[in-house]
Each structure stands twice: as C-alpha cells, then as structure tokens.
Amino acid sequence: MNSSKETFDMNAPEPQLAVALARKALARSIGLAAFVYGYPLTETYRTCAMQTAPQGERRAGASHGSDVRAPLNTLHHAPRPSTDEDRDVVTPANDLLYTIAWVHLAHGPMLLTVPASARHPGRYFVLPLYDAYTENFENLGPRNCNPEGETVVLVGPGGTVPQSLAGHRVVRCPTDLVWLIGRILVGDESDWPAARALQSEIKLAPAPGTMLQGRPAAVEHWAGPPVDAMAAAFEHDEPAAQVAPRFFTNMCRELVEAPGRVEDRALVAWFGQVGLRPDAAFSWDTLDEPAREGLIEGFAEGVQLVGAAGRNRRPKPWSMTPSTGRYGHEFLGRARTAYLGLGALATSEAVYAAAHHDAKQEPLDGQRSYAMRFEADDLPPADAFWSVTLYDADRFLYPNEIRRHAIGDRTPGLKHGADGSLEITLSHARPSDTANWLPAPAGRFYLILRMYYPREGVQSWRVPALQAQQG
Missing domain, CATH: 2.60.40.1610 (Domain of unknown function DUF1254)
Structure with a gap:
C-alpha cells in the first residue's frame, strides 16, 4: 500500500491507525463489488433521467x-x-x-x-x-x-x-x-x-x-452529468475521486426504489458496512474518511475490471457472449454488457458476437482493408435475420459517405460469388466496387454480429475471422 496516498492521520496511535487502514481496505473491497453490482442500475437511471427530461432540459449526451x-x-x-x-x-x-x-x-x-x-x-x-x-x-x-x-x-x-x-x-x-x-x-x-x-x-x-x-425521486434528482461512470472516469479524463461520490450517491438513492432480488439483499447489506445503504437522502459527506478513500479506490478498480473483462485473455477474432439479458448472479457479465451496450436481449431472442481483432489477433483498424467471407452453406444460423454492424471506438455508428452502417441478409444490392458465398469488404478507403463495402473510420473500430431467433447450436458456430488484405 502506498502510504503517500493516505490522507487520514498517519500520526494517530498505532491501534487507531490499524483500524483506519483496515476500514479503508474493507471499503476498497466493497467499492469494487458495489460498482460491479450497481453499474447497470445507475446506467438505467441515468438513461431514464436523460430520456424523460423535459425538452427544455436537453443536456450534453x-x-x-x-x-x-x-x-x-x-x-x-x-x-x-x-x-x-x-x-x-x-x-x-x-x-x-x-x-x-x-x-x-x-x-x-x-x-x-x-x-x-x-x-x-x-x-x-x-x-x-x-x-x-x-x-x-x-x-x-x-x-x-x-x-x-x-x-x-x-x-x-x-x-x-x-x-x-x-x-x-x-x-x-x-x-x-x-x-x-x-x-x-x-x-x-x-x-x-x-x-x-x-x-x-x-x-x-x-x-x-x-x-x-x-418521475421517481432518484430519476428527478439524478446527480451528475448525463455520461456514464466509466466515460466520465476515463474517456473524459475525470478522476475517480470526482466521479465515485456521484456514482455511489446515485446508487444508494436508486436502491430505495429498486431494491433488487431477495437473494441479493445480503450482498447489498454488506455494502452498508462502510455506509453504502439504500437511502433517498444519502450524502457522501457523512461517510468517514477511510471509507471514502477506500470506496474511491474500489470504484477505480471496478471501472478497470468491467472495462477490461475478458480482454486479459489472448485476443480472439470473435467473441460470442454465452448469455445476455438474463444474468442470474453473473454480476460482472451483467455490468460488462451494460458497458458495451444497454438493452441486450436474452439469448433465446438474439445472440451477439463481437470482433475487435482480425484473424492474426491484430486490433481492427480502418487504415487496413479486411475481407469477411461467409460460405454459401455457412451463413449465420438465424431464423429471423442477421446483420453485421460497425462501430467506432466510441461505440457509436460511424458517419460515412454511403450512409451504410451494417450489412446483413436483407441488404439490397449485395454481390455473391459464383459459389453462393458472400464476402464483405471493411475499410476506410473506398474500394472500386462498393456493393459489399462496410465503411470504417481511419482508426480503431469493432463489429457486432446480431442473430435473431438463433438456431440450436449457435454457440458452437464459428464466425468467419476478418482477413487483413495486402496492399
């Protein structure tokens, strides 16, 4: 532990200091767990606050x-x-x-x-x-x-x-x-x-x-700018010490209106050991200093954990989410799904696969050109429809000259090979033939493949990897 970061009294008697350090360590653990558990809840209320605000209250985001x-x-x-x-x-x-x-x-x-x-x-x-x-x-x-x-x-x-x-x-x-x-x-x-x-x-x-x-009180009095906690902490370079108090304040107020499942109550009660309790009038300033410092550190670790979940393994061309929409006690998976995209459907309705890397495990970058080839007898196994959508590094659709953001089984004008195969071109540079072109930004991007009414065995189906093209 880096003692230079401690701001409570380091000259306190040894037993008192030991208790303070232990309390901070407890708060750090609780802060991490509370972030993972509460992030989807706070994102729901943030989005509700933004989308139900009166027209005169349009805010950034x-x-x-x-x-x-x-x-x-x-x-x-x-x-x-x-x-x-x-x-x-x-x-x-x-x-x-x-x-x-x-x-x-x-x-x-x-x-x-x-x-x-x-x-x-x-x-x-x-x-x-x-x-x-x-x-x-x-x-x-x-x-x-x-x-x-x-x-x-x-x-x-x-x-x-x-x-x-x-x-x-x-x-x-x-x-x-x-x-x-x-x-x-x-x-x-x-x-x-x-x-x-x-x-x-x-x-x-x-x-x-x-x-x-x-509107519910926790929506009407939602604290902070309408950006998500991780965006505020990292994408907007706002330090965790500024974001964490707002995050935990919102979470404690929201827990009053949405207490969660009965089987989760023991976990939420544990949060109360450092003062995080369902409370419509919760105030960060009422927490003691070791608790505040530990919660801030736990929040920062939670942001890193959720944002990096699954990325510490060797990169794969495609990652198919084993379960979305219905999570049970998979709180980390629920939080990561909320970060990647709110409102994921249950796997009985749709299955999602994401690609951040090509066949050689290199990050996708629009400065290169890629080919994604589906064989005629190996198209995505979906009974309703399927589509591949491209997003920029900010997780939004990319503005492009042909106004195309996705290619799927209903895209008009696609050209198939003589053998019935379908090859999609992904690049920033415009190809000579744009029929099967999915435009990409000049930098990093990623793809989401959506399959609606997925067929049995979809989880074992291998999505074709993107092949970087020479030249």
Missing part, C-alpha cells in the same frame, strides 16, 4: 438525431432507424425501428398493447421489457402473443391487478421502473411506412385506477 425523449409512461416511436447522429445509447442497431418507453409502476399497473402479427406477416418485431438492473425478464412478440394482438397488464413487484382486468395476461415486473425497447425490423426507406404501421399499433395506457405522477 442527448441524442442529436432520433431525439429519444418522452415523458414517463409514454411511448416514443423512432421514425427512422438509428444513425451516426444518435448518441443516447451505445451500440444501436441500424436495421430496426425502436419504440421506447420508461414505464413506472409504483402507482399502479399499465396496459401494453402488442400488435397483431397476423396483419404483418414476415415482419420481425419484439417488445422486450427490462428491469432497473438491465435484466430482460420478458419478450412479447409473435412467438408468445395472440396473432390477432392482445393487451398485457404490467404490474410492479408490490402491485395488484384490478378486478376489471381479470382474464388478461399479467406480466409481473421485478422493479417498478421498467424499460421497454421495442424492435421492429425495417429495410430501406421504401419499407419505412409498412414498419411504421406496425409500430403505430403498439399502445401504452394506465390501467383503471392508476394515477400517473411525476
């Missing part, structure tokens, strides 16, 4: 394109797919129309209308529901809803269903704050009207007796 902003318990229908202008959520898909709502169930149930899939044959859509910890606890769509459409009752953990709604399907939500991120498959601009027609059938309304009120 808000979307400059689709402008995802709507009051609580109100649907926002994105009129177009995400582009490089959209900055609310990292790693957005480019081949979907999103319908988003922040649903608050503390004051009573809400009614969600699922569209009639029979009126839109062949059109993929899903209405996923996420709790405050980013758990994808329910997916509503053609696979489990009435093809003629149906209205579902959303009920909070302590809520009751009105007698007038007896017979309706009920979805009991783990937390009062629920994030709906509806997805509708969409093609080029000529397909937008048909996709919007389905989108317009999604409805959200209060159940009889539900009184809509203002």
